[in-house]
Amino acid sequence: MIKNNRLTLTILLGIFLICLILSFLIGRYPEVGFIQLKSLENDPIGQRVFYSLRVPRVILGALLGMALGTSGLVFQTVFNNPLVGSGMLGVTQGASLGAAIGIVFFNGNPWIVQFLAIGLGTSALFLSVFSARRIHYGGWTLRLVLSGSVISALFGAGISLLKYQADARNQLHAIEFWLMGGLGYTTWRGLPIVIVIVILSLIYLWKVRWRVNLLALDHETASSLGIQIQKERLMALAAAVFAVSAATSLSGIVGWIGLIVPHLARRLLGANTSDSLPASMLIGGILVLVCDNGMRTLSAVEIPLGIITSFIGVIVFILLMGARKT
Amino acid sequence: MKIKSVLFTLLLVTLMLTFSSAFAESTTITDILGREITLEVPPELVVLTGKKTATIIEAPFMFAYGKDHVATSWGGQDGGKFNALIEKTTPEITDGSVEAVAAMQPNMIILKSYTREDAGLAFEETGIPVMYLSFETIEDYHTDIANLGKAFGEEERADEILAYYDEIVNRVAENSAQIADRKKTLLVQFSETDGVYALKVPPVSWLQTEIVEMAGGDPVWKDIGLNANSWSEVNFEQIAAWDPEVILVVNYFADPKVSVETLKSEPGWDMLTAVKEGQIYPFGKDLLSWDSASPRWGLGLLWTQQTLYPELADDIDLDAEIMKFYQWFGLSDEVIQANLIDVYHAEPELVP
Numbered sequence: 001m002i003k004n005n006r007l008t009l010t011i012l013l014g015i016f017l018i019c020l021i022l023s024f025l026i027g028r029y030p031e032v033g034f035i036q037l038k039s040l041e042n043d044p045i046g047q048r049v050f051y052s053l054r055v056p057r058v059i060l061g062a063l064l065g066m067a068l069g070t071s072g073l074v075f076q077t078v079f080n081n082p083l084v085g086s087g088m089l090g091v092t093q094g095a096s097l098g099a100a101i102g103i104v105f106f107n108g109n110p111w112i113v114q115f116l117a118i119g120l121g122t123s124a125l126f127l128s129v130f131s132a133r134r135i136h137y138g139g140w141t142l143r144l145v146l147s148g149s150v151i152s153a154l155f156g157a158g159i160s161l162l163k164y165q166a167d168a169r170n171q172l173h174a175i176e177f178w179l180m181g182g183l184g185y186t187t188w189r190g191l192p193i194v195i196v197i198v199i200l201s202l203i204y205l206w207k208v209r210w211r212v213n214l215l216a217l218d219h220e221t222a223s224s225l226g227i228q229i230q231k232e233r234l235m236a237l238a239a240a241v242f243a244v245s246a247a248t249s250l251s252g253i254v255g256w257i258g259l260i261v262p263h264l265a266r267r268l269l270g271a272n273t274s275d276s277l278p279a280s281m282l283i284g285g286i287l288v289l290v291c292d293n294g295m296r297t298l299s300a301v302e303i304p305l306g307i308i309t310s311f312i313g314v315i316v317f318i319l320l321m322g323a324r325k326t
Numbered sequence: 327m328k329i330k331s332v333l334f335t336l337l338l339v340t341l342m343l344t345f346s347s348a349f350a351e352s353t354t355i356t357d358i359l360g361r362e363i364t365l366e367v368p369p370e371l372v373v374l375t376g377k378k379t380a381t382i383i384e385a386p387f388m389f390a391y392g393k394d395h396v397a398t399s400w401g402g403q404d405g406g407k408f409n410a411l412i413e414k415t416t417p418e419i420t421d422g423s424v425e426a427v428a429a430m431q432p433n434m435i436i437l438k439s440y441t442r443e444d445a446g447l448a449f450e451e452t453g454i455p456v457m458y459l460s461f462e463t464i465e466d467y468h469t470d471i472a473n474l475g476k477a478f479g480e481e482e483r484a485d486e487i488l489a490y491y492d493e494i495v496n497r498v499a500e501n502s503a504q505i506a507d508r509k510k511t512l513l514v515q516f517s518e519t520d521g522v523y524a525l526k527v528p529p530v531s532w533l534q535t536e537i538v539e540m541a542g543g544d545p546v547w548k549d550i551g552l553n554a555n556s557w558s559e560v561n562f563e564q565i566a567a568w569d570p571e572v573i574l575v576v577n578y579f580a581d582p583k584v585s586v587e588t589l590k591s592e593p594g595w596d597m598l599t600a601v602k603e604g605q606i607y608p609f610g611k612d613l614l615s616w617d618s619a620s621p622r623w624g625l626g627l628l629w630t631q632q633t634l635y636p637e638l639a640d641d642i643d644l645d646a647e648i649m650k651f652y653q654w655f656g657l658s659d660e661v662i663q664a665n666l667i668d669v670y671h672a673e674p675e676l677v678p
Contacts, residue, residue, distance in 0.1 A: 027425050028421065028423055028425040028426040028429065029425035029426070029428055029429045030429045031429060044453060045428050045431060045452055045453060045454065046428075048428075048451055048452050048453045049424070049425055049428045049451075049452055052451035052452075053424055053425070053448055053451055053452070054425070108443045166556075167556075172556065173377070173378060173440065173441065173444070174443055174444050177444045178444075184423065184424070184445075184448070185424070185444055185445045185447065185448035186448070187447055187448055187451050189447060296423065296425075300420050300421035300422075300423070300426070301421075301422070301423075302422070302423050
């Protein structure tokens with residue numbers, strides 16, 4: 001089993017690396033298809049398209065997918081609930097509200113947008129958990145889903161209010177663009193700090209990947225094993241929220257990846273997070289890169305990434321839910 | 327002798343190189359966002375692309391240069407019908423992605439001013455000069471038209487276009503100065519989806535409000551604290567409270583004449599002063615409405631004054647004005663008459 005999982009992870013890593021390399025080479029410049037790196041030597045516009053646009057876009061896409069996949073697995077494990085993802089717990093709505101506030105009141109300053117997205121994304125998660133504990137109806141799974149829906153609705157109402165107040169000629173357009181999610185206009189602007197936050201968060205989660213299994217245990221069982229469960233849960237959740245909020249502060253909302261990727265990872269490698277966490281990381285990265293590559297090469301129109309991932313996510317989710325457990 | 331020939335040839339080559347570089351004139355333009363861009367004038371190819379281009383897409387074709395050197399996407403509220411009337415040799419842009427636009431190797435890219443933060447910065451990264459246009463206010467028109475003239479090497483043409491707009495503004499202002507009692511005017515956008523319509527009024531700072539005020543009307547929607555940033559929906563109760571003397575109905579996607587007939591048949595509307603006195607009008611429109619911040623706003627201003635105060639504006643010959651305006655785009659008289667003037671006068675197609 002361990003040997004099989006290692007092989008699967010190696011294959012996933014191989015697919016991820018191939019996707020990453022292909023993503024750098026494929027695009028619409030100078031024509032639809034692969035770019036010849038040698039041809040860039042005497043093409044100053046081509047060099048800028050490649051180094052200033054395509055490279056940051058691919059990096060953000062890979063990090064976004066990895067962050068969404070990994071955080072989805074952490075949320076589902078910690079809350080012992082297969083139906084939660086960053087979208088279901090209000091994190092993406094919270095981050096969206098933060099970004100909308102940054103756009104409307106702080107002129108879209110990328111630093112402030114990122115700070116507010118992370119701050120409100122984190123607040124939304126803790127509000128969801130806090131209110132789930134206050135609900136006296138149903139089991140933990142149902143309570144968390146209910147409370148996540150309520151908090152999402154609350155932050156969603158805040159976004160609607162801001163959209164109403166936003167200037168239709170510039171701010172509204174920017175908010176809508178953000179809500180649909182996309183990598184089409186990614187540059188290096190604001191990206192270095194996102195790279196640092198996401199990579200540090202992912203490294204932390206990767207290092208504690210086997211302990212994530214234990215975070216689903218109840219307090220008494222965990223204490224008997226000598227685990228400071230509250231502290232470790234908090235650290236894992238903070239790392240997951242930071243990674244997702246930082247990446248989405250630039251890309252906007254890209255839905256469903258955080259929900260379906262952990263299911264795919266568990267199908268492939270089992271529930272042990274030692275294997276399913278790195279698998280979620282890789283599958284998330286592969287999925288976002290494939291969706292983005294497909295759109296930017298096959299379609300002449302830049303369709304927001306969030307729309308495509310939602311379509312694919314819903315179909316995969318239905319198939320997974322309908323499939324017999326192995 | 328041989329040395330003399332060589333020296334003479336070298337001198338000649340040096341002189342030729344000096345003069346040829348002098349002919350490739352480089353100019354610096356400060357665009358509407360206050361950014362400085364430097365480009366060779368006139369550029370060989372200009373691409374106008376991006377989002378929200380409805381108000382900026384037509385102005386480049388008021389210059390002779392635009393028809394052979396400016397490539398744009400087609401479309402808009404009229405499905406590209408007006409754009410198709412302009413005889414141009416540049417291809418239609420079907421792929422507006424940054425990489426595809428860069429692959430066209432244009433000498434300049436034109437984008438809408440307020441798309442800089444979410445799209446423009448990526449286009450700027452290509453290193454191709456990017457000029458932003460706004461065309462949202464009359465003041466913006468002066469900056470943007472002058473900049474287009476400078477970029478295209480047609481500064482005289484830009485001055486002529488601006489003089490055309492200034493003449494209209496001055497003419498209307500002279501007439502408005504004679505008005506003692508301004509008419510209470512309501513401009514509403516009739517917006518219909520799946521058979522259900524909504525009525526919306528524009529923000530105070532937008533061109534529609536400016537047009538009604540300049541034409542001598544008193545915009546009734548100014549004082550109720552509306553959303554300052556987008557069209558605000560109003561209900562019949564509010565309209566009845568305003569009880570305007572004149573109602574101007576805008577419809578961007580369908581015939582406003584039909585919208586007027588719909589409103590007149592609604593219960594309660596016959597009690598409004600404007601409806602009782604036959605003072606409810608479809609806003610001037612041919613293929614596109616004249617109220618928005620497109621180059622047609624001059625026609626919209628003339629139309630509004632003639633509609634509000636026909637006794638003051640009897641010198642305005644609207645058909646002649648339509649002909650004059652569309653000639654800026656190089657359209658022939660026949661094309662203008664058949665595709666624009668006749669459409670403006672066409673009877674509404676009412677569904678029984």
